[in-house]
Amino acid sequence: MTTDWTQSLPEAFRAYQGESRIEEVECIIPDLTGMSRGKSMPFYKFSPDSTFFLPISLFYQTITGEYVDIAEIPNQWTEIDIRLKPDMATASAVPWADDVTLQVINDLEMRDGTPLAIAPRNVLKRVLALYRARGWEPVVAPELEFYLTKPNVDPNEPIEPPVGRTGRKGAGRQAYSMVAVDEYGPVIDTIYDFAEAQGLELDTLIQEGGAGQIEINLLHGDPLTLADQVFYCKRAIREAALKNGTFATFMAKPMRDEPGSAMHIHQSVVDANTGRNIFSNADGSPTEAFFHFIGGSQKYLMHVMPLLAPYVNSYRRFTAGQSAPTNLEWGADNRTTGLRIPTSGPEARRVENRVIGIDCNPYLAIAASLACGYLGMEQAVAPRPEVSGEVYAGEAELPDNLGDALDLFEEEAAVKEVLGREFCALFDAIKRAELEEFKREISPWEREHLLLNV
Template identity: 80%
Template sequence: MGKAIKTGDIVASDNKTDWRESLPDAFKEYQSGRRIEEVECIIPDLAGMSRGKSMPYYKFSPDSTFFLPISLFYQTITGEYVDLDIKNQWMEYDVVLRPDMATASAVPWADDVTLQVISDLETRDGKPVAVAPRNVLKRVLGLYTDKGWRPVVAPELEFYLIKPNVDPNEPIEPPVGRTGRRGAGRQAYSMVAVDEYGPVIDTIYDYAEAQGLAIDTLIQEGGAGQIEINLLHGDPLVLADQVFYFKRAIREAALKNGTFATFMAKPMRDEPGSAMHIHQSVIDAKTGDNIFSAPDGSETAEFFHFIGGSQYHLKSVVPLLSPYVNSYRRFTAGMSAPVNLEWAADNRTTGLRIPNSPPIARRVENRVVGIDTNPYLAIAASLACGYLGMVNKIDPSPAATGEVYEEGAVLPRSLNVAMDEFNNDRTIQEILGVEFCELYAGIKNAELEEFQREISPWERQHLLLNV
């Protein structure tokens, strides 16, 4: 992971015809001379799902002003609105959508030719909306820029293909493949297992190509119907946008083939959870050199300090990496997910793994992130921890030897405990933005209260008549 790869750059012009002509090549190939019918201006919400406005093509211009109410950030994952300590909260003032034309992409599952564009959010006087996830990531990247650094990331996306689950009271089941049999777990790296869901995989590839999204590798993971897609390394904002687009495309590809794709962290009791591992390195913005490696190929102080900051601060940002009560079910014994913040070379039992690589690609893999995260917030949080380690020269613990499970710094095992860590780390809050952190904490606390009111099937099964 040496120099960052920047993709999708286009120049938006003032003239409506010009902006259409400057759309990415992938979209033009998908368009194939057909007329654009619709444009979607979208943003990622706190959960990482798309919100926005759809309009006929003739109503859109990159220079047009579109609005959304700020209150879309005041909702829990269930859609409930939360009273927060915000002055005049329920005035629900509008914020401005600013389309980032570098993100223009096809919507290949739409019936008509449709363009989607990720937008930034600003106040009416042009200031970034502090609680918008894309702006949180930009804030952290700005800190790196000020130091003359440019971080590089490569996310890995794990998810499950499942039998359509239309009754939430019923357990989730693996899908039926081409053989007519249900998927079986423990088949990691099996090409037969990948072929079992060939039509879905083919559709994912088709949608990715139409959107100009590059896939590095695709494998069968350890769970029944569990797939992993690895993305090429590059600029963190570009990669966060790609994860945002990929999640939507994967869901649509599954639906087209009569199945569901889920990014729930732990959808099935006896199958492993799904992660979003993040590979991270940092390059010198002037030279393009990886600052984790010295000229002689050895590790640098910055490399060790990045690890040290990750060990010291990652516990505080766990609510951004594992944002729901279900997220912590992934940290179940024997289910592959590390529950520690130890580090070591080529050791998948540690939360921080140093993959085998030449010095130019030396990197730190954060293995504790769940796939249910918002990619903008997870990447921002992970990079913020490494940044603090480098600027404050935090030394890591000695590298772990052998298998590591719950030794050393152990992750919080519930959202309640994780929120306590999050609320008490003022340094992290300053890095990510106090306004964002206070809003995020309010939403997570409200979700916890909602969940506490629920009675699970396990409680009815084992407590109803036995206590």
């Protein structure tokens, strides 16, 4: 039975639905990794005012599914229920489903209505509230890099580039090649179809430098909306690849001799009342706020690296000879700096954070990056002098492994105040447990080179 609330569903969904009836609704949330969890139900069971619950323990798991004892959480294993609150502005199609299916991102609350502090979407909302209190509105535009690969069904085997329409494996070093994009035309077409059905606002798509590596840019806008779009987009890309017999991976470094995948974020801040970019003066020159945002990024980004590069594999992207910057220098139109200032007019002056990996949770990475800029503006942190020329050869400034990154994360109090101490304690515990799990593993490299040679 059609109910009144369906009339206010987004236009993209209603165009996708056509004359068909909605069969199913997915109530989903982003977990700590940025993957979707939730509940699926028949359409008649759902309404925007319905109350559904999930156990809070879903946030107590590592990427492998292992549960972690966290000392800071009293009565942890009572596994209290947390309430799902549908955000109907996020309602979207599930175009890979067999029947017409609606998906809705939910906010998470305690039973008394208090926002759940450890939920990634609420962490981002917390940071945005700090901006709003100052009369500021951040604007972001993410760039998503990922690989299409041959299906990898044996984790002990290396990941390989996909086979395209010519029957040949993808080749690297073909950045911006239209021929390389055409090689995977069916996958790309399916991604576009899914994005249109979901109302996702894609900007451009290019072939990146790796074999089978694609980059998709999203239009700039509100950070929460863009985080939702990245969340939806990653799921849609995976499904589009599977529909065409390939995998899409958002590992930061899936192949040894190919470049890693990033999620660069373009950031600016506008005055909430006037809409003016506060990074530019009336005469077009950069403002103190612009320099302080850079200064805060330089001072604090190294302390939030676990949110930008959350796994052991993340730090393989920063190895020598790769395109990922290992510094927090800044410069105009300089892709060797961690903080690039793209060429633009004064109204679009922005800071591009180039150190974030695509394996991040988009809510947490955007929150962390904006938190650093916010602290810089609040504390009037002066940046280091602008650099010119290549800085790849300079000494690495960022931590090169997850353990060191977690130590830096644990020691910085100002960041914890902005992101929330409860969340930071949980995230640190989960990541340290994942690191310990990884240390117990014996890699194929060790078996190949040490088994009979030492």
